[in-house]
Amino acid sequence: MNPKISTLYVVAFAMACSVLPMQAQALEDTDARRAILQIRTQIKDINTRIDNEIEQIARRIDTKADDKKLNALFTDLEKLRNQLRGEVAELRGQVEIISNELNAAQQKVDKLNNDLANAQRREKDLYADLNQRLSKLEPRNQIIDGVEVEVTQTEQRQFDEAAALLKKKDFSRASQAFMAFLQRFPGSGYAAQAYYLLGSSYFAESDCKNAIPALQTVVNRYPLTQRAPDAMLNLAICQDDLSDKSAARDTMEALIKKYPESSAAKTARSKLGALK
Numbered sequence: 539m540n541p542k543i544s545t546l547y548v549v550a551f552a553m554a555c556s557v558l559p560m561q562a563q564a565l566e567d568t569d570a571r572r573a574i575l576q577i578r579t580q581i582k583d584i585n586t587r588i589d590n591e592i593e594q595i596a597r598r599i600d601t602k603a604d605d606k607k608l609n610a611l612f613t614d615l616e617k618l619r620n621q622l623r624g625e626v627a628e629l630r631g632q633v634e635i636i637s638n639e640l641n642a643a644q645q646k647v648d649k650l651n652n653d654l655a656n657a658q659r660r661e662k663d664l665y666a667d668l669n670q671r672l673s674k675l676e677p678r679n680q681i682i683d684g685v686e687v688e689v690t691q692t693e694q695r696q697f698d699e700a701a702a703l704l705k706k707k708d709f710s711r712a713s714q715a716f717m718a719f720l721q722r723f724p725g726s727g728y729a730a731q732a733y734y735l736l737g738s739s740y741f742a743e744s745d746c747k748n749a750i751p752a753l754q755t756v757v758n759r760y761p762l763t764q765r766a767p768d769a770m771l772n773l774a775i776c777q778d779d780l781s782d783k784s785a786a787r788d789t790m791e792a793l794i795k796k797y798p799e800s801s802a803a804k805t806a807r808s809k810l811g812a813l814k
Contacts, residue, residue, distance in 0.1 A: 570640045577629045584622055591618055680727065683763045687727025697728045704739055713739035713748075730760035734769050746776035767793060767802035774806065778813065787813040 591614075680689050700715030716736035720729065737752030749772070756769035774789035790806040790813070797803050 570636050573636050574633060577633055580629060581626065584625060588618070588622070591615075682727045683730060683765065685727070685763075689727050693723050693726055693728070696722065697726070697732065700732070701735065704735055707742070709739045709742045713743075730756055730763040730765055733760070734765040737769065737772060741772050741776065744779070746779050749773075750776050750780075761796075767797040767800035770797070771802040771806055774809075783813050 678689060678691075679686055680694075681687075682689075696715075696719050700712055700719050703712035703715055713736055716732050716739060719726070720732050720736070723729070726732065733752050733755045737749045737756065740746070740749035740752065753769045753773040753776070756763070756765055757773060760766060770789055770793040774786045774793065777783075777786035777789060787810065790810050793800075793806045794803045794810070
């Protein structure tokens, strides 16, 4: 091929390709990838057109290669270059639009994934909190006064708090705490102990008027518990303190008869003579 033609081919191809810098992008979206492939096909078609045009120009130069026609050919080549520049710019604009749409879609996907992760985290925290609350309500088996009963964590905690007040000799607050416990858990496995300790809290403050109903409840409702003998003894002492010696004597005699081997019965025997 004529050196001028070869040079012309290189120059023309370089001029056309100089307007085609494009960055390859990894597009996961199927429609976006298809659009990019179509654009690349169009660019490939443009390159083919360049080859064809240059080949035609080369044949024309081989036929008659005078300066005037050569200048006309360069003019045609410049027009072709400008035309191709416009087409490539349009294609690049389309790629830019598709890329922006794909980025926007990816941002929405990322936001949805983040929202989903947050929702899963909240669900997990909610489940853990619910499980913790349910575990407090779920009863556990315990042996109280020789009897196996079911007790919840909340129930256990409130009873222990009331008992701790009594241990500290804070009798007024202890009686309030045991009363609140019995109102909230009337059927508790700790009910017999709670009534006995409620009566003991009043008894410690010499408040026999309020102690008697609590102690009487233990005697009448829970006669088989370990607290019953002591409850009868304290009940008799309160009756004596309130000058009801007849009732006190009857209670002590019933105690000795019903629980003869208890330490409370032994104490009752020693006190019974003073009531006759």
